[in-house]
Amino acid sequence: xxxxxxxxxxxxxxxxxxxxxxxxxxxxxxxxxxxxxxxxxxxxxxxxxxxxxxxxxxxxxxxxxxxxxxxxxxxxxxxxxxxxxxxxxxxxxxxxxxxxxxxxxxxxxxxxxxxxxxxxxxxxxxxxxxxxxxxxxxxxxxxxxxxxxxxxxxxxxxxxxxxxxxxxxxxxxxxxxxxxxxxxxxxxxxxxxxxxxxxxxxxxxxxxxxxxxxxxxxxxxxxxxxxxxxxxxxxxxxxxxxxxxxxxxxxxxxxxxxxxxxxxxxxxxxxxxxxxxxxxxxxxxxxxxxxxxxxxxxxxxxxxxxxxxxxxxxxxxxxxxxxxxxxxxxxxxxxxxxxxxxxxxxxxxxxxxxxxxxxxxxxxxxxxxxxxxxxxxxxxxxxxxxxxxxxxxxxxxxxxxxxxxxxxxxxxxxxxxxxxxxxxxxxxxxxxxxxxxxxxxxxxxxxxxxxxxxxxxxxxxxxxxxxxxxxxxxxxxxxxxxxxxxxxxxxxxxxxxxxxxxxxxxxxxxxxxxxxxxxxxxxxxxxxxxxxxxxxxxxxxxxxxxxxxxxxxxxxxxxxxxxxxxxxxxxxxxxxxxxxxxxxxxxxxxxxxxxxxxxxxxxxxxxxxxxxxxxxxxxxxxxxxx
Amino acid sequence: xxxxxxxxxxxxxxxxxxxxxxxxxxxxxxxxxxxxxxxxxxxxxxxxxxxxxxxxxxxxxxxxxxxxxxxxxxxxxxxxxxxxxxxxxxxxxxxxxxxxxxxxxxxxxxxxxxxxxxxxxxxxxxxxxxxxxxxxxxxxxxxxxxxxxxxxxxxxxxxxxxxxxxxxxxxxxxxxxxxxxxxxxxxxxxxxxxxxxxxxxxxxxxxxxxxxxxxxxxxxxxxxxxxxxxxxxxxxx
Numbered sequence: 001x002x003x004x005x006x007x008x009x010x011x012x013x014x015x016x017x018x019x020x021x022x023x024x025x026x027x028x029x030x031x032x033x034x035x036x037x038x039x040x041x042x043x044x045x046x047x048x049x050x051x052x053x054x055x056x057x058x059x060x061x062x063x064x065x066x067x068x069x070x071x072x073x074x075x076x077x078x079x080x081x082x083x084x085x086x087x088x089x090x091x092x093x094x095x096x097x098x099x100x101x102x103x104x105x106x107x108x109x110x111x112x113x114x115x116x117x118x119x120x121x122x123x124x125x126x127x128x129x130x131x132x133x134x135x136x137x138x139x140x141x142x143x144x145x146x147x148x149x150x151x152x153x154x155x156x157x158x159x160x161x162x163x164x165x166x167x168x169x170x171x172x173x174x175x176x177x178x179x180x181x182x183x184x185x186x187x188x189x190x191x192x193x194x195x196x197x198x199x200x201x202x203x204x205x206x207x208x209x210x211x212x213x214x215x216x217x218x219x220x221x222x223x224x225x226x227x228x229x230x231x232x233x234x235x236x237x238x239x240x241x242x243x244x245x246x247x248x249x250x251x252x253x254x255x256x257x258x259x260x261x262x263x264x265x266x267x268x269x270x271x272x273x274x275x276x277x278x279x280x281x282x283x284x285x286x287x288x289x290x291x292x293x294x295x296x297x298x299x300x301x302x303x304x305x306x307x308x309x310x311x312x313x314x315x316x317x318x319x320x321x322x323x324x325x326x327x328x329x330x331x332x333x334x335x336x337x338x339x340x341x342x343x344x345x346x347x348x349x350x351x352x353x354x355x356x357x358x359x360x361x362x363x364x365x366x367x368x369x370x371x372x373x374x375x376x377x378x379x380x381x382x383x384x385x386x387x388x389x390x391x392x393x394x395x396x397x398x399x400x401x402x403x404x405x406x407x408x409x410x411x412x413x414x415x416x417x418x419x420x421x422x423x424x425x426x427x428x429x430x431x432x433x434x435x436x437x438x439x440x441x442x443x444x445x446x447x448x449x450x451x452x453x454x455x456x457x458x459x460x461x462x463x464x465x466x467x468x469x470x471x472x473x474x475x476x477x478x479x480x481x482x483x484x485x486x487x488x489x490x491x492x493x494x495x496x497x498x499x500x501x502x503x504x505x506x507x508x509x510x511x512x513x514x515x516x517x518x519x520x521x522x523x524x525x526x527x528x529x530x531x532x533x534x535x536x537x538x539x540x541x542x543x544x545x546x547x548x549x550x551x552x553x554x555x556x557x558x559x560x561x562x563x564x565x566x567x568x569x570x571x572x573x574x575x576x577x578x579x580x581x582x583x584x585x586x587x588x589x590x591x592x593x594x595x596x597x598x599x600x601x602x603x604x605x606x607x608x609x610x611x612x613x614x615x616x617x618x619x620x621x622x623x624x625x626x
Numbered sequence: 627x628x629x630x631x632x633x634x635x636x637x638x639x640x641x642x643x644x645x646x647x648x649x650x651x652x653x654x655x656x657x658x659x660x661x662x663x664x665x666x667x668x669x670x671x672x673x674x675x676x677x678x679x680x681x682x683x684x685x686x687x688x689x690x691x692x693x694x695x696x697x698x699x700x701x702x703x704x705x706x707x708x709x710x711x712x713x714x715x716x717x718x719x720x721x722x723x724x725x726x727x728x729x730x731x732x733x734x735x736x737x738x739x740x741x742x743x744x745x746x747x748x749x750x751x752x753x754x755x756x757x758x759x760x761x762x763x764x765x766x767x768x769x770x771x772x773x774x775x776x777x778x779x780x781x782x783x784x785x786x787x788x789x790x791x792x793x794x795x796x797x798x799x800x801x802x803x804x805x806x807x808x809x810x811x812x813x814x815x816x817x818x819x820x821x822x823x824x825x826x827x828x829x830x831x832x833x834x835x836x837x838x839x840x841x842x843x844x845x846x847x848x849x850x851x852x853x854x855x856x857x858x859x860x861x862x863x
Contacts, residue, residue, distance in 0.1 A: 064765070155765060155766070156766075157765055157766040157767055321768070322768045322769050322770070323767070323768045323770050324766075324767065324768040325768045326663070326669075326768060326769055327661075327663060328663050363664070363667070363769065365660065366661070386652075388652055388653065389653055395655070395660065397657070397661070468655075469655065469657065470653060470655065573652060574649075584657070585655075585657050586656070586657055586658065587654075587655065587656050587657065588653075588654075588655050588657075589651055589652075589653060589654045589655070590651075590652040590653040590654075591649040591650065591651055591652065592649065592650040592652055593649070594649060594650065595649070598649060599649075
């Protein structure tokens with residue numbers, strides 16, 4: 001039996017020799033061992049490939065991944081004009097940020113050399129964290145820790161491999177045919193955010209640079225949805241941080257689908273996203289169907305690359321959850337990518353991240369990282385049929401009880417896919433819709449600091465100032481953002497509170513029942529049965545979403561009347577929550593309104609300092625009023 | 627607890643203590659309940675799961691008790707309980723059923739249990755075992771099993787024993803099988819130590835049996851059987 005260790009994996013082969021019985025008296029014992037190896041060949045190979053730390057006397061000792069933080073950056077020279085792309089310099093100037101800060105300085109080459117001398121392999125050199133990720137043996141790690149230049153050394157989590165998920169083997173449907181229902185979805189996914197208002201204002205993200213971090217962009221350069229994008233050379237840079245090559249058009253189609261929700265077009269010119277005029281930086285940072293910690297290092301490398309190349313917005317439809325972290329660690333301070341995303345925001349980059357698809361996963365349920373970071377705009381998914389939260393969309397709050405997701409967009413979209421277009425579910429596609437929204441908003445107010453833009457996007461959303469942990473502030477609205485405020489008619493009181501001995505009653509005002517609901521509401525009414533038509537089935541984790549199976553004949557589906565922008569059924573729902581004095585929610589609900597006496601809240605359930613907020617038809621009411 | 631998007635009908639005006647009467651609740655969340663963190667899980671305070679394993683018998687067989695390797699081994703089905711003390715250190719207790727088979731090679735030097743040579747012959751023991759272990763985990767991880775090394779000590783009680791013989795006579799019936807149960811020469815109590823190197827649901831296991839196979843009265847008559855078993859386990863997480 002021979003054994004070769006290549007990058008901590010052990011590959012075992014068997015060499016059968018007929019001379020063995022003569023030189024090896026326990027030949028039959030050996031034979032039984034070999035038999036066992038063959039009998040469980042797959043399991044053994046898998047097992048041994050994972051068994052990095054196995055020591056073999058004649059092999060070099062096993063290595064592990066370490067994160068080596070260095071003490072200082074003394075003595076380094078840095079010329080920001082030479083290092084940063086002009087777009088990156090302009091971004092800093094616009095936001096009144098210094099031309100560079102300490103984190104932009106290069107890691108001292110002497111320090112890198114010292115680490116290299118005591119390590120097996122250098123994996124990443126991070127300016128932002130003044131750190132080096134490397135592979136080293138335990139002895140080398142001990143020697144590294146003793147170096148004067150080293151502040152601390154931490155072992156990185158072991159790669160947690162997931163077996164590759166099996167792809168459905170069903171024949172690929174003809175995705176070139178777009179049904180009327182899908183065409184309507186394509187229009188609605190941007191129109192509900194205010195595509196018409198942006199178009200009238202001439203905003204399409206022009207002059208912005210958007211970086212997309214994803215699994216891979218298979219076929220994006222050939223797809224008709226991006227013909228104009230590539231013809232106009234809007235993809236200004238690309239890099240595969242997994243394979244270290246500029247070619248990113250491989251590895252998976254998820255990036256293609258995400259890109260289409262920013263800049264894709266249907267054959268008739270209908271836009272699938274809001275930012276067809278922006279420039280794009282495409283980065284491959286993720287491996288399909290695998291969860292290795294190196295992806296987070298790649299994410300960090302990509303964010304530094306995006307900063308250097310002048311990215312204004314980063315769209316990351318990726319998230320890291322249970323294989324590396326616990327829900328209680330989702331506080332924006334634990335993971336490397338969350339801290340990197342925070343640094344990106346400090347450098348004037350808006351990071352838009354999908355909230356995650358674990359809303360219906362009882363073991364996780366909350367947002368992943370880096371969506372947990374405070375300065376990351378986390379985007380949840382809502383149903384295009386109702387405008388209500390989709391089951392799979394991850395819920396907030398963060399572990400430290402901050403609001404997440406921040407905003408929401410359609411979690412079911414029509415996206416470009418290999419061979420045409422497809423309907424697909426996931427918050428991965430809500431994020432680029434909002435990233436496109438942000439690009440248009442920033443195009444209009446180019447000098448806006450990043451966090452001011454962040455707040456404006458939140459403030460423009462349908463529910464603002466109401467919020468909950470399923471929808472955040474709701475769907476951003478171009479009309480509100482462009483005109484710096486919601487339409488005047490939506491500020492009218494729509495409910496009033498009636499306080500009795502033991503309950504607080506919330507009653508809808510008679511004049512508020514007519515615009516969105518057919519007929520006037522009775523004071524009391526019986527309820528009706530619920531339906532869940534059109535709800536998506538189980539949705540894969542971020543970065544692994546797959547297209548919905550084709551409907552039997554979508555062309556024959558009844559075409560619902562196209563609602564006006566922002567007028568999905570959710571616009572007539574009533575939202576209410578109870579928040580404590582810090583604004584942390586205790587409870588929240590969404591109700592379908594069928595009578596004017598909509599709520600009876602027992603006063604004994606309210607704690608001192610609690611606030612009841614009710615959102616109905618564009619207006620938020622509080623009890624006690626403030 | 628997590629029925630957050632519940633399209634349920636709350637009917638009845640008499641439920642005065644419940645908010646939102648006679649309304650269709652499209653989404654409901656009690657944040658305190660929904661953000662409770664579990665104590666059960668692969669990298670939580672307590673975890674248990676079922677596993678199966680097959681460990682072939684390895685090691686030199688004494689003259690007179692030669693084995694057919696590959697056919698001799700332990701097939702087991704067990705329940706593993708793990709109590710985490712800290713991220714890298716856990717304690718555990720396994721309860722399992724083990725079917726151990728020694729397939730006896732038929733040769734001229736055979737002694738066990740008789741020198742008579744048959745077409746096929748085996749001794750099988752059905753055994754309940756308990757095993758305590760100390761688990762050392764490597765590396766930070768989320769709520770997954772991760773990579774680990776278990777150091778184990780185990781003991782068992784042999785529930786039943788059987789000696790099976792198969793002959794293929796040249797005349798008469800094509801196959802003759804004889805089963806003897808309740809073998810008097812086998813010990814009832816077993817014990818030993820072991821180690822397990824695992825990642826996720828997979829583990830490589832090596833076990834060494836300290837206890838003798840045969841009762842003292844028969845130890846001079848029968849050579850001891852190999853004490854090592856080495857194989858794999860597959861967890862059902």
